[in-house]
Amino acid sequence: MADDLPKRCHDCLVRDTSLCASLCDSELAELGKLGRKVVVREGTVVTSEGDDNLLCANIVSGAIKLLKTTPDGREQAVGLLADGDFVGQPFADSGALTAIAIRNTELCIYPRSSFERAMADRPKLERALLERTMRSLNEARERQLTLARKSAKARVAGFLLGLMRDGNMGSIEVPLSRGDIGDYLGLTIETVSRQFTELKAAGIIAADRGGRTVAIHDRAALQSLAED
Amino acid sequence: MADDLPKRCHDCLVRDTSLCASLCDSELAELGKLGRKVVVREGTVVTSEGDDNLLCANIVSGAIKLLKTTPDGREQAVGLLADGDFVGQPFADSGALTAIAIRNTELCIYPRSSFERAMADRPKLERALLERTMRSLNEARERQLTLARKSAKARVAGFLLGLMRDGNMGSIEVPLSRGDIGDYLGLTIETVSRQFTELKAAGIIAADRGGRTVAIHDRAALQSLAED
DNA sequence: CGCTGCATTGAGTCGTATCAAAAATTGTGG
DNA sequence: CCACAATTTTTGATACGACTCAATGCAGCG
Structure with missing residues (x-):
């Protein structure tokens, strides 16, 4: 274990299930410096549809729902996220969603810009995000079938x-x-x-x-x- | 322009709109060797839900619909693809869909394994696929709203x-x-x-x-x- | 000309939304 | 611990939109 691995990373509950699982301890040490833990209460709006799509975070514990809203105010949840899941879309310029904590939730938040830099430097990290994004896409398509039929x-x-x-x-x-x-x-x-x-x-x-x-x-x- | 750039790449209609847009001519020359052009007739089932998720291809011209099917046979299209779009999910192990040409369609097909290798070697290519996948995800979520509400x-x-x-x-x-x-x-x-x-x-x-x-x-x- | 496939129109049914009210649960202050 | 308020869930009555089934219209084609 790298000496400078932040304690919060070494003890992290989702060390082996989140995006971080793609990194070895020394790489994690670097990424770890960028992140900070934040606890939000149930009901907190973590980010909102109008916002700038800047959020990048791992969910350490808790749960989050992703919402879209029709112009006349009806809501549709388009995804549910739980421990180990990633919230946010680095490199994407649109497509921001409303994210609301549905329980008390602990997040490990990264500034989007530095997270993007970290990904550019670490192919394994980018690969892991790609695979996660594809899983999300497959879920979203499965849900199209459910919702439509x-x-x-x-x-x-x-x-x-x-x-x-x-x-x-x-x-x-x-x-x-x-x-x-x-x-x-x-x-x-x-x-x-x-x-x-x-x-x-x-x-x-x-x-x-x-x-x-x-x-x-x-x-x-x-x-x-x-x-x- | 690289001398060994295959003619079909240099003249390609989607040279600047497909995934290939992320590559310079010399990189494209290498990728080009892996691909082969295939023309399929309208109605052709390009790949099927039960299959092994091996298809990787750029659409040069034409259109393809992606389908999911309920156990009792009802269909739901979960995406429409057109010129320049990419079909397939390298690095994903499940989530295969039925893909059917809805017009006569020209595909540039790559073997999945060699396409994966090419991506591993070329970060820009992988980044481009990540961005495309995120766009698809955003579309799929937009459609959830439509289909549900x-x-x-x-x-x-x-x-x-x-x-x-x-x-x-x-x-x-x-x-x-x-x-x-x-x-x-x-x-x-x-x-x-x-x-x-x-x-x-x-x-x-x-x-x-x-x-x-x-x-x-x-x-x-x-x-x-x-x-x- | 009579197929064959697709689009349109019509009549009736069914499932889910809507509106409204009662019941159950949770939370709060005394 | 209880009483009361606030919230959530359940139940009921009704309406409406899309589906289903059935028939007709229309085009392309052998």
């Missing part, structure tokens, strides 16, 4: 299955309000709620605490519902 | 405006069938047709030749419709 029930079922991939166990914490889920799935609060109710009635899930804790009873049924 | 009329209006950006003039050729437009906008053929009819009735556009040639009479009206 799938029924409300299929969207909710797919959403729950997506949560199980990480949170896991038969029981999962839903980290979003009904409203946030609606934004993400392109549905209204009421429709999301009704789908939860119907899934409960069918014995496929059980829920309590205002529907924030969900137990999956019949995963196979969810799978098949998610396809319609 | 906008009315049929707004989608069709927005689609026509998008065509004007490139094809231009008051009059534009619609390069897609009603069915293809429906796939792209997440609508049925009938709904697309009805929207065209209503736009004609309102005097905002005029169309003939089975609706394949469209004249925009009131661009401002289209703009405002595209926002609902």
Whole structure:
């Protein structure tokens, strides 16, 4: 381990899952000097659609939703980010989104200009960002299919299955309000709620605490519902 | 100009708009050796969802639609590509899509492995791909908003405006069938047709030749419709 | 001329949005 | 710990937009 590796990097929870995983300790030491840790409270608007697309940060812990807004004010979440994900678009000149923390979130923020320089010097870093960007693109395309073609029930079922991939166990914490889920799935609060109710009635899930804790009873049924 | 620059590169229509624009002549000479031109007929399936994600190519002329398919067979176009665009995802291991030529199309195809090697050697090429990928991501997110929240009329209006950006003039050729437009906008053929009819009735556009040639009479009206 | 494929038009249905109200949950101050 | 306010979720009634199914119109072509 490099002597000058900042402590916050060495102990970092996402040392091996974030973009930083592409760097060895000595490279990380240099990048580490550029970044600073920032903690934002749930609900904080981290950056906004009108802004200059300057944000570059790793999410150390927490979660962030990316939003687009129609001229008349309706919102659509176009992505959800969690631990280890990168926020921002170095080298892009447009396409800024609104980013809002949906939990208390710890960010490791870099000034865009110095982050761009760091990438130019370190091909592995740039490669890692390219691969991440492609994954995001594939997710965004998958979501086009969902938003354009799938029924409300299929969207909710797919959403729950997506949560199980990480949170896991038969029981999962839903980290979003009904409203946030609606934004993400392109549905209204009421429709999301009704789908939860119907899934409960069918014995496929059980829920309590205002529907924030969900137990999956019949995963196979969810799978098949998610396809319609 | 480098002596060994292949003629097909020097004369290439997209020398300055494709990924190749990031390369100088001597670099292009090397990359050029790896590629080969292929002409495919309209309707050709260039690559398919099940395949191995090996395709890497520049579109020299023509147009390609990228499709995803639901388990029960419905299609959703997740992107349209035109002259100068790049098809494929070097360094990505999943996320393959179906790509179908919607006109006779000329491709400059590279083997994925050698294209990856070329990118590793040439930072400018990799940077150019990163920037393109980010643009695609931004488009995909914009489309999420459209598909999730906008009315049929707004989608069709927005689609026509998008065509004007490139094809231009008051009059534009619609390069897609009603069915293809429906796939792209997440609508049925009938709904697309009805929207065209209503736009004609309102005097905002005029169309003939089975609706394949469209004249925009009131661009401002289209703009405002595209926002609902 | 009669195919064949695509676009248009029409009638009816279904799913989700909308509007409105009740119920459950969370948070706050006494 | 309880009472009360604020927020979120659930439930209900209704409306509307897009889909579905079906028929007709129109062009290109053998």
